[in-house]
Amino acid sequence: MSHRVFKQQIYPQFARVAQALASDRRLELVDLLAQAPRHVDALAEETEMSVANVSQHLQVLRGARLVETTREGTRVVYRLADESVLRLWLALRSVAESRLAEVGEIAREFMPGRGESDSVGHDELERLLAAGDAQLIDVRPKQEFEHGHIPGATSVPLEDLPNRLGDLPRDRLIVTYCRGEYCLFADEALELLRERGFRVARLEGGWPEWHAESRPVSAGVDLQPIP
Numbered sequence: 001m002s003h004r005v006f007k008q009q010i011y012p013q014f015a016r017v018a019q020a021l022a023s024d025r026r027l028e029l030v031d032l033l034a035q036a037p038r039h040v041d042a043l044a045e046e047t048e049m050s051v052a053n054v055s056q057h058l059q060v061l062r063g064a065r066l067v068e069t070t071r072e073g074t075r076v077v078y079r080l081a082d083e084s085v086l087r088l089w090l091a092l093r094s095v096a097e098s099r100l101a102e103v104g105e106i107a108r109e110f111m112p113g114r115g116e117s118d119s120v121g122h123d124e125l126e127r128l129l130a131a132g133d134a135q136l137i138d139v140r141p142k143q144e145f146e147h148g149h150i151p152g153a154t155s156v157p158l159e160d161l162p163n164r165l166g167d168l169p170r171d172r173l174i175v176t177y178c179r180g181e182y183c184l185f186a187d188e189a190l191e192l193l194r195e196r197g198f199r200v201a202r203l204e205g206g207w208p209e210w211h212a213e214s215r216p217v218s219a220g221v222d223l224q225p226i227p
Contacts, residue, residue, distance in 0.1 A: 020064035020066055021066075021092065023057065025053070029057055030061070033080045034086050034211075035208070037077045039076060040054050067079065083212070089208075093181075114202070118190065121204050122205075122210060122213065122215065135172050135174050136152050136177070136203075137153065137168070137174060138153040139158045139188075139189045140157065140158075150215075161193075176189040177202070178206050181205050186203070
């Protein structure tokens with residue numbers, strides 16, 4: 001077999017993956033599935049797409065072996081095929097951040113209050129938790145928390161936060177985290193807590209970035225996909 005024939009056969013396989021990710025809506029689906037498995041109806045509601053469109057996008061991702069399915073009752077549940085897909089998504093995002101000025105411009109427009117002084121790195125978080133100097137809260141939906149979360153975190157979904165303020169300590173730093181660098185849940189939680197007089201910070205990145213570093217994780221029992 002010549003080198004040219006080999007390359008003509010192998011590179012199209014790599015292109016299958018690139019083509020599957022060449023859609024902003026499919027990247028959003030990958031980002032959501034990085035949080036927890038979901039069925040089509042839940043993904044359609046979250047992304048404000050029709051069930052038919054979500055199904056079509058998922059079939060493309062499945063054709064490239066980026067997602068897998070299981071059946072629970074009458075529903076088909078989708079999940080990322082493995083952690084390499086998560087790392088691929090984060091790597092793609094990182095290249096866009098470093099090469100496209102538009103990424104930073106959009107981030108500054110929609111996250112004007114985010115600054116380095118408000119953030120806590122992963123190593124620093126582990127030190128703060130070990131010393132008992134911080135309370136970590138996960139403001140994602142409860143089902144995502146149950147699928148996987150940072151050890152020591154307490155689940156306080158953003159919509160529940162106003163009614164849970166009395167449960168939070170005022171003598172420790174409150175660190176918020178959510179779905180990742182481009183999720184605004186943790187920023188909204190931070191602003192609410194700051195207005196109520198809490199000392200607060202946002203974790204750098206979020207659940208996907210933590211998980212991709214192979215740091216310790218915790219999960220609930222009898223995990224179920226988001227209904």
